[in-house]
Each structure stands twice: as C-alpha cells, then as structure tokens.
Amino acid sequence: xxxxxxxxxGTLQTQEDIYLEGAPTVYIQDWNATEWYSPDADxxxxxxxxxxxxxxxxxxxxxxxxxxxxxxxxxxLCDNVGVKxxxxxxxxxxxxxxxxxxxxxxxxxxxxxxGTVVETAPTQKMxxxxxxxxxxxxxxxxxxxxxxxxxxxxxxxxxxxxxxxWTIGMTFGTPWQATGIKLRAFVDSAKPxxxxxxxxxxxxxxxxx
Numbered sequence: 001x002x003x004x005x006x007x008x009x010g011t012l013q014t015q016e017d018i019y020l021e022g023a024p025t026v027y028i029q030d031w032n033a034t035e036w037y038s039p040d041a042d043x044x045x046x047x048x049x050x051x052x053x054x055x056x057x058x059x060x061x062x063x064x065x066x067x068x069x070x071x072x073x074x075x076x077l078c079d080n081v082g083v084k085x086x087x088x089x090x091x092x093x094x095x096x097x098x099x100x101x102x103x104x105x106x107x108x109x110x111x112x113x114x115g116t117v118v119e120t121a122p123t124q125k126m127x128x129x130x131x132x133x134x135x136x137x138x139x140x141x142x143x144x145x146x147x148x149x150x151x152x153x154x155x156x157x158x159x160x161x162x163x164x165x166w167t168i169g170m171t172f173g174t175p176w177q178a179t180g181i182k183l184r185a186f187v188d189s190a191k192p193x194x195x196x197x198x199x200x201x202x203x204x205x206x207x208x209x
Contacts, residue, residue, distance in 0.1 A: 016207065018145065020143060020145055020153065021145075022143070023062050023063070023065040023097075023143070024065065024141035024142055024143035024153075024154070024155070025058065025141065025142055025143070026058070026059040026062055026065070026095075026097065026139065026140075026141045027048055027056050027057065027058050027059070027139070027140045027141070028056070028057050028059065028110065028137045028138065028139055028140075028160075028183075029048045029050065029054055029055070029056045029057070029137065029138045029140075030054045030055075030135075030136075030137065030138075031135075031136035031137055031138055031159055031160075032054065033048070033049070033051065033053075033054035033138065043192070044195060044199050044201075045156070045158065045191055045195065045199065046140070046154070046156035046198075046199045046201060047140065047156070048138060048140050057106075057107045057110060058107075059097070059099060059101070059107065059111065060099060060100070060101025060107070061099060061100040061101040062097045062098065062099055062100075063097070063098045063099075063100065063177070064096065064097060064098045064179070065095075065096065065097045065141075066095075066096045066097075067093060067094070067095055067096075067155065068093065068094045068096065069090060069091075069092070069093050069094075070090075070091040070092050070093070070094065071088050071089065071090055071091060072088070072089040072091055073086060073087070073088050073089075074086070074087050075087075090197070092184050092185055092186055092187075092197070093157060093184070093185040093197055093198065094163075094182055094183070094184050094185070095139055095141070095155075095157060095160065095182070095183040095184075095185065096181070096182050096183075097181050097182075098177055098178060098179040098180070098181060099111065099177070099178045099181060100175045100176065100177050100178075102176060102178070104117075104124065105117045105124040105125075105126050106124075108126075109126045110135075110137075110162075111162065111166075111178070111181055112166060112178070112181075113131045113132070113162055114126045114127060114128055114129075115127030115128070115129055133161075135161065135162075136159050136160060136161050136186075137159075137160045137161070137162075137183065138156070138157070138158060138159075138160070139155070139156070139157040139160050139183055139185070139198075140154065140155075140156050141154060141155045141156075142154035142155075146204075149204070149205065149206060150203075151202075151203060151204040151205070151206070152201075152202070152203050153200070153201065153202045153203075154200070154201040154202075155198065155199075155200055155201075156198050156199045156200075156201070157183070157185040157197065157198040158185070158188035158191055158195075158196070158197065158198050159185065159186050159187070159188040160183040160184060160185045160186070161183070161184055161186070162181070162182065162183055162184075163182050163183075163184045164180060164182040165180060166178050166179065166180040166181050166182075167179050167180050185197050185198060
C-alpha cells in the first residue's frame with residue numbers, strides 16, 4: 001500500500017552519502033601499447049602498464065577537468081500524434097583539462113601536439129610543426145576518495161586523440177596556464193560493445209562486498 005506522502009514502496013535502492021571532490025590524477029599512454037589488452041576477471045579492459053617503449057605519462061597540475069559526451073538526437077515525429085520517442089546515438093566523449101605544469105617537455109609535447117623532444121645538456125628542444133593525426137592515446141584517470149581505506153573511482157578511455165586549439169596564458173603574477181586541452185574518446189571496435197568508449201571503475205571494500 002502506498003504511503004500518504006507519496007513515497008515509493010517495494011524494493012528501493014538509495015544513494016550513499018559519499019561525495020567526490022577535486023580532479024583525478026590523469027595518465028596517458030600510446031594507444032599502440034598492448035600490455036593491458038587482456039580483460040580483468042570481470043571482462044573489463046582498463047589500467048595501464050608502462051614500458052621502455054611505451055611510457056605512461058602523468059599529467060601534472062591540472063585544473064578545469066571535465067568529462068562530457070556528444071550525442072546525435074532525433075525525435076520520432078509522427079504527423080498525426082506528435083513526438084512518440086527519441087532516438088539517441090553516442091558519438092564520442094571529451095575529456096577536458098587545463099594544465100599549469102610545463103616541464104619536462106617529454107610530457108608537454110604530447111599534450112600540445114609538438115614533435116619529438118631532443119635533449120642535449122643543458123637544453124630540451126621540440127619542434128612546432130604539423131599535427132600527427134595518427135596518434136591515439138589511452139587515458140586513465142583515478143581519484144582516491146578515502147585515503148585511509150584506499151577507496152577510489154577511475155575512468156579509463158580506450159582510444160583518444162588530442163583535438164581542438166589550446167591557448168597558453170602568460171599573465172603577470174600568475175602561473176602560465178595551457179587551457180583548452182581536449183582529449184576526444186572514439187569507439188574502439190576491438191572492445192565489447194558495452195565498453196567500446198571506455199570503463200568506469202569503483203573500488204570500496206566497505207560498501208561493495
């Protein structure tokens with residue numbers, strides 16, 4: 001029997017009073033790295049394994065981090081009755097961020113789409129040339145929300161490319177900041193249909209038993 005308050009009855013699942021705060025740590029790795037291609041015990045593809053050939057790069061001081069999606073949306077419009085449904089198709093995700101860490105150039109060059117870094121003590125140099133449109137990345141962004149218990153959430157995007165134009169702000173009295181950095185996550189057709197863009201993970205031993 002329904003309550004006079006209008007509350008739901010029957011089986012009910014409520015959300016937890018746990019709130020996430022702050023940006024995740026952001027890692028990228030060349031998409032050609034194959035060390036982690038085998039799924040975990042539950043059939044999900046995630047995590048990175050760095051090698052001498054394919055380094056994992058940690059992006060430094062990040063701000064304005066966000067994840068958005070792009071959809072194609074079309075209504076099913078019937079001239080006799082109006083809109084009866086909406087058809088949606090997910091096109092891609094976009095992982096947006098700004099950075100305030102510019103060194104070393106070995107990491108920065110990938111974020112800005114520059115060339116191979118040449119190091120001859122005491123200098124590092126990288127060319128500012130054409131964009132390599134064949135370069136894709138894995139993105140792994142974990143966020144620990146309980147430092148004591150080690151509970152965390154994470155986002156893993158399978159096949160990403162740096163897109164869009166960035167801007168480096170050089171304002172007096174404030175740190176340099178590269179804004180408008182955007183990673184677009186495309187479909188990875190080698191993955192199962194339900195996780196072709198990526199995976200979200202949560203680990204919390206006190207709640208998930």
